[in-house]
Amino acid sequence: MKELTRAEEEIMQVLWQLESAFVKEIIEHLPEPKPAYNTVSTIVRILQQKGFVGHEAHGKSHKYSPLITKETYTKTFMKGFVKKYFSGSYKQMVSFFTQEENLSVNELEQLLDQLKKKSS
Known part of the structure; x- marks a missing residue:
């Protein structure tokens, strides 16, 4: 896609x-x-x-x-984005945004849970 x-x-x-x-x-x-x-x-x-x-x-x-759902496009786009900018590592991506956005531990855990659900 x-x-x-x-x-x-x-x-x-x-x-x-x-x-x-x-x-x-x-x-x-x-x-x-x-x-x-x-x-x-x-x-x-x-x-x-x-x-x-x-x-x-x-x-x-x-x-x-x-013909393509928003969810399908988002999932495909995010996989490509993570691969292109973070060497395929969701952890690197989350680490980057944690540093940039000053996320709390609770917000970080919620973000990781959401990413895991969407990449399954």
Whole structure:
């Protein structure tokens, strides 16, 4: 699974929230300044080529829906992120964020528990 660009992820966030939508509806849920219709349409087609989005024809327009769940993408992305930046070690990642964010022992334990559940 390929990593999404920032623009692609923004559109996927809307599709995950709405579950299915026309390009016009996607635009309505994007923050200001709103991108052009053609821009969003192009990004949705790219997402379709990447296998993230499917469509259903409604006359001349298409209603798009995610083919990949947010959870599946997040899990895959996090594994790649940890591998790329922390040599595949969740402990190194947690250690880094503990130092940066001054997490308490309790918060650290909760974070480790969540990571273990999600990587299973």
